[in-house]
Amino acid sequence: MSLKAWAAKHYARRVVQSDARWMAQPHQTQEAVFKKLIRQAKNTAFGKDHDFASIKSPQDFRERVPVRDYEQLRNYVERIVAGEEDVLWPGRPKYFAKTSGTTSGSKFIPITSISMKEQVRASRRALLHYIHESGNTEFVNGKMIFLQGSPVLEKKGGIYYGRLSGISAHYLPAYLQTNRLPSWETNCIEDWETKVDAVVEETIRADMRVIAGIPSWVQMYFERLQSAGSKRVGDLFPNFSLFVYGGVNYEPYRAKFESLIGRSVDSVELFPASEGFFAFQNQQDDPGLLLLLDAGIYYEFIPADQFFDDNPPRLGLEEVVLGKDYALILSTNAGLWGYNIGDTVRFVSKDPYKVVVSGRIKHFISAFGEHVIAKEVEQAIQEGIQAFPARVNEFTVSPQTAPEEGELPYHEWLIEFDQEPEDLKGFAAEMDKSMQEQNSYYKDLIEGKILQPLKITTIQAGGFDAFMKSIGKLGGQNKVKRLANDRSTADPLSAFKTT
Template identity: 55%
Template sequence: MNLKSMLARPFATFVYNKIKKGMETAVADQEAIFKHLIKSAAGTEFGKDHGFSDIHTFDQYKQQVPIRDYEDLKPYINKVKEGKDNVLWKGKPIYFAKTSGTTSGVKYIPISKDSIDNHIDSARNALLCYIAETGNSAFTAGKMIFLSGSPVLERTGGIPTGRLSGIVNHHIPKYLRTNQLPSYEANCIEDWETKLDRIVQETIKQDMTLISGIPPWMQMYFDRLNQLSGKKIKDLFPHFQVMVYGGVNFEPYRGRLFDSIGGKVDAIETFPASEGFIAFQDSQHVEGLLLNTNSGIFFEFVPANEIFNENPTRLTLGDVKVGVNYAIIISNNAGLWAYNIGDTIKFVSTDPYRVVVTGRIKHFISAFGEHVIAEEVEQALMSAANEQHAKITEFTVAPMVQQEKGQSYHEWFVEFETLPFDMREFAQQVDINLRQKNVYYDDLIAGNILQQLKITQVRKNGFIDYMKSIGKLGGQNKLPRLSNDRKIAEALQPFLA
């Protein structure tokens, strides 16, 4: 064990103990953050427009600050982009995190000198909790790879602007720089496949101990390594011990990823977003991610089925219940106020507050009133896949609306690594599983409004080629699981098996 590994353990224990104490004061910490945010931003343009100096309670806040999405906040963002200060938060942001929106085009999310620690420390804390719980710090002595966006930053109104992962790359501690891969030059390559080839060249002969990224892009990395070496990842990197992932639900990718790895590694899940680092896995032995309740973010939770209502129920942390699907609303020390980040979660525990990510608010199917969500389709598909020993590479679902009653159905576009034994039986089982999870879908099938779902097979690497065709291959880009229209379905036609 080298010096770095030895020093990591006492530091991890120190931080882990602080985090455990914070579990006991989560509700009080949220109240303190709320008061601090309101007081700190009272003199900003947004604070003056919304009477922050008169807000002393959450009820007053709800009355004076409606829930917003990016389009609602855009007039203020535009003023910041024009170079004005004290608009949403004190001074100016130190960065804009640039992200693609499904309805807003490119979004510019402010990161302030007060909020940057939330992004940096939370990722660090996930690793430190792992070290403190398992005692394993040996991986810190090896090479670590972070599959991320380019660290090259442009300027918007004088403010450095780029992908969140690229921004975070500038804040990796010096003691990890010597371990970090790929090289800065490789990370700056914009074309994902060119970048991936360079990453493979730089890492294939290294002692990789930690690999981090979004699951579908980690899978592409593993596939390239396998093609070049003919080896499983664990044979290629015998000291590979820790895989850190986030951005999408891991379960649909789990089977194929671990098959590619070919041996045991520990996995750590994180829930980062451009708007803030929401939660991270603090234990290898319990379900869920620990909510970041003392990191500059004040959380509200809206029952997901109310999020599009004119006056939805807005709850604080102390009022949430286990098992309810909530939309996450945040206010933070970068100047986002009652901001709908678009993700939904469920609490699996309130002592401490741990969550699982269930999907995206705008990613659902309700063409017939069924309101099927990502969590339901993922569980329905993976359960059937496990029964038939099928392996799923990627999938998405769209409605097929027909004029004649009883002719409409859900069309599932699925790319298989390993096909099920019987495709007809497989589709039937997926349908049964979904009916058991969603009563509205079950009613539509039982009432002959919908036919049983149909599975359309996507050819090998079809989804990769589709993402490439729309300029969204690699980085932080993710395929929507669900759509309410046929745009993705039609675009996938050239990529079918």
Template identity: 55%
Template structure:
């Protein structure tokens, strides 16, 4: 047993004991953070604009600070980009995390000296919780790989700018730096396919013990290794014991990924965002991710079915209900105030608060009034796959077909299979039946002959990779949206397949 694994266990015990101090007093922890944030933001441009010096209670906070998206925050970001200090938070941001918005183009999300521990310590604590529960710290003595964006940073107004994963790469603890792969020189390669080949060159003969990344890109890494070696991943990396992931629902990828590995291994789900590290899986036996309620963020929640109403209710953590979808609003020590991050979550426990990420508030299909959400399509697919166990899915997306050449409108499911179902027609019927059970509005449209049952379009291998490559979004933290209200993604995929 190596020194890292030995030392990790008392550290893990200490972290979990400290964690319990707020896990079971969540409302108190959140109240403390609201007060700290108000105090920290009072003398900023934003604080003066919103009279934070007059705010004492949650209700006064809601009156003073409206819910906003990036476009609403943009005038303050522009001041930061012009070199101003004390705009959203005291001083200047340490970093600006660059991310892509669907309507805003490039977004610059501030990360401050006060908020960086939320990102770095939370990632560390996810691993330490796992070590504390399982006793497995041996993976720390092997080689670790984080499939991420480039750590190379630009500058704007004297502030370092880059992808969140690249920023985080600069804060990997020194005791892990020596066994981290790939090398910096490889990590800064922009072209994902070139970078991936170099990553394989550097890792294929190493004792890899932990692999981390977004599942479809990890799958691509595994596929290329298998092409080179003809072996299962367990035979290439016999020490591989922990898979860390986030960003997408793992279930549609699970069967294919574990088949590539060739054995079951432990996995740790995380919920990081440029705006803040929200939650992580703290248990291998309990459902859901532990919400981080004492990490620099004061959370608010809006019921998803109220989100687009004129005056939706904003709830604190102690007001949420189980098994109900909420949009996540954050206020943090990076200077994000009333900021809607666009995600929806569902709580599965309140003691402590654990959640599931259920989708994006603006990613749904409601071309016909059905309001089908990401959680529903992912569950319908996963349940159908359990009835057709030979099926392995690489990637999928769903789009409406509003005006087909003939017949009623329908939902088109564009699916890339690693292993297709033996009976595709029955598979499609099983998906459709499950979706009618999960969404009453969709069921009404099917039974009322407004829609015909979904149609399944099977795409050739590599279609999603080629599509993402055509957009310049291959690899890293990029993800294909599950749902659209238009045909842009579907048509793009079909264009790639047809060569147009």
């Protein structure tokens, strides 16, 4: 065992033991985080506007601080850009993470020095928990690749900004610098397809052991590796043993990945965002993600089925129940307060607290009152694959409210297959069965002849990439919407359907 591997193993044990202490006291840990956040921010403009000095409890906080999204926080961010200090958090942010906005252009999410420190710490903890559980330390001696956005940063109001993954590239620990690929120059390439080709050229003869990124874009990298090397990825990289990912569910991609690699490899799921790093998978045999309760984030939860009510409940950690979907609400050491990140989570364990990401509060289908969420469609396609073997490159789901004359409306699944099932109708029927079993509203609509069973539209090879390129969102941290309540994704994608 190398010195680096020996050190990693012993450090991993210390970190896991340390984490076990706050995992054993989850409510006290969150209470301490809450009190510290309020105390530190009471003299900021936001703290004064909302009388933080008199807040003694989470209930006080909920009475003074409404749930906000970015648009409702924008005026405070604009004051920071204008040069004001002590607006949302003491001092000024170290960075802005630039993300796509939905109503009025890009969003600039503040990142403070301490919140960036927690982002880096969480990434490190995820790998150390994996080392402790698996005993696999050999990957620290080989090369690692993180498919990410460009690390080139720009300035806004005197503050550097860029994609979160690009900002994170500046924080790779010194002891891993010699392990990292691609080169800085290649990482700075903006055009995604050009960048992937350059990454392939740099890595194809390297001893790659850890590969990280959003599954859909790692898949493109694997396909081009295989084309360039005329071998499966696992043969090109015999020591490749760990895939680290986040952003989308890996399961729909798993069969395709194992085909490209030629074998299975361990995987670790992360739940990071520009607003914070919330959870990671700490056990290989458990898909639940360990919720980080000690990382400068106070969590609240709104039942997803009540989110759009006039006065929905805001629950603390101690009030959640297993198996229910909640909108995730954050207050953070980056100065976000009662902030609706837009993601929904479902608790799968309370000892310790673990979640799975179940969707987006605004990404659902309820054109007919069915309230379908991402977790349900992902489960349905997995069950379809199990019953009728297939490999899926990408998919999305939308309602078809104006079908051909004489037809009932339906949910249209636009799927790009790498390997189409032999019985496509049987595949669709299995998925529809799964949807009805998971969602009673959907089942009632099918049985009541309001909807007909789902239909599949097959998309030609490369169709999803062509669509994403056409809207300027190919690669990086961009993701295809799993589902939408309108035809904004489905109609443009139909241009790439197979004949």
